[in-house]
Amino acid sequence: MSGTNMNALVLDPATRIVTLETISLPSPGPFELLVRAEAISLNPIDPLYVQHPLATTKRTIGSDFAGTVVSLGNAVPKSTSISIGDRVSGFLQGACSVNERPGAFSEYLVIPWDLVWKIPESVSIEQAAGVSLVALTAAQSIFYRLGLRTPFEYDEETALAEHPEWANNRKGTHAEPINVFIYGSSTAVGLFAAQMIRVSAKVTGQKFRLFGAASKARWEMLKAEPYGYEHLVDYRDDGWAERVVELTGSERMHYAYDCISEGSSVEKVSSLLAGGGKAAIVRSRAGGAWTAGHLPVEPIYGAVWEGLGEEVEYQGFTIPRSPAARDFAVQFYRWLSSAVGSAIKPVPIRLMPGGLEKVVQDGFHLLGSGKMEDRDVTRAEEWMRPVSAEKLVYKL
Structure with missing residues (x-):
């Protein structure tokens, strides 16, 4: 300068x-x-x-x-x-x-x-x-869209007014343990998502079982703190989705998060869901980043840019200004100021x-x-x- x-x-x-x-x-x-x-x-x-x-x-x-x-x-x-x-x-x-x-x-x-x-x-x-960007991306999906409990307060009422279809994510309780699957577990977003789930477990006192797909070279790291995966499959294996089903038996997944959302991953991740299960993704159908056939549920998508609180023209469509998404980002960052290095690594x-x-x-x-x-x-x-x-x- x-x-x-x-x-x-x-x-x-x-x-x-x-x-x-x-x-x-x-x-x-x-x-x-x-x-x-x-x-x-x-x-x-x-x-x-x-x-x-x-x-x-x-x-x-x-x-x-x-x-x-x-x-x-x-x-x-x-x-x-x-x-x-x-x-x-x-x-x-x-x-x-x-x-x-x-x-x-x-x-x-x-x-x-x-x-x-x-x-x-x-x-x-x-x-x-x-x-900042990847942690908020993970938090938006795990807390804001899928509805797992947060360690901080935010304006959830306004968020549900903007997205009434999310209300079902907040209703009822699952018999423990709650099964969660993350595709792309070793991506930066996936690393933060696993930690968000662990944080939510501490807030609620509920038991979560964490399943993931990642390279075998990262399995030892992912099974250790602060991630705590119980089961992992190799994403390079064409039969990884079938392997996950074998590991869970009839229980399947209550929540799933696809941190890659490319090719067939969205369809395979969605196939793991139990009845009433919910899935979140990082790339939109409208943007042409993924295609899938008949899915059991429509995956929940949202751009991290919503947190900036401005209207965004992105991937061929307009994301409207969202006061609720901005408030979530503000409260999440306020929490990060004391959480990074302790609750979140x-x-x-x-x-x-x-x-x-x-x-x-x-x-x-x-x-x-x-x-x-x-x-x-x-x-x-x-x-x-x-x-x-x-x-x-x-x-x-």
Whole structure:
């Protein structure tokens, strides 16, 4: 940074090229914070919307960040616990929409004051950078959509007014134990989802049995704390769904969460459900990311961007502004400020060499264009090994 300018990774959607550019330093609005970004974390959506731009104008890309508060807007409530110099983490939308909003891959950024969480002293800035988007994605599915009990209060009444079809998720109780299946257990979202289920179990005192699909190389980790899987199957095995049925017998799954939602996974995951069971997914049917035949239930989809509280044009449809989803994100991040490092553990990170200038040539190369089969793992450098059960993080 120099004076009133800073470095940022900027997408030209016409050429699908991202370059490191010098742009103007942003100024916080009345209810915003100016944050000096010190670490960023990559998500598959970051390179996806470089290769397949939704944006039509040049803008800063990227989602996850962690950094230090530099200044507060003049209308930020005096009662907030956030002060200049605090370490905070959050995420922005970047180029993942046609909306004119910049992303997080820059030296400085602005964000609403209540859509960040304070980083506890026991958590490093690099660990914190890998939490915000994927943890909220998991929490939205496990708590907000599927209806498992939360360790914090939020405006559930407004959420059900917006989505009355979710009411059945909140009704009744299951005979213990409650069976939950997670496909993509070793993804970052899956790692947080397992922890959310464990947290819900502590809140309710109910017993949960956690089943998952992941590479055998990650089974030992997934069976240990803080995840606690009881049974795992290898997602590479064509008969993994049948194996899960064998493990559960006639009980089947009360809840299922597909953290990949590609190809036949949604159909297979849905086939595991017991009568009245519920499933959540991370990719939409409307966006064309998955297809399935006759499912026992329609999987529940919702974009993490709802938590930002703005209307979003995304994957060919419009996601309306949701006050309830924003309130959930605010309350969840407030809880994270004390929970990360204790009740919730950050996922493992891979600290990548270099800074912003290396994101595209290394990080995006590793993640491919968004789908698992598109990832290129042919380079020989140690830090370019295949990504599994970790987040790629760059220090700025």
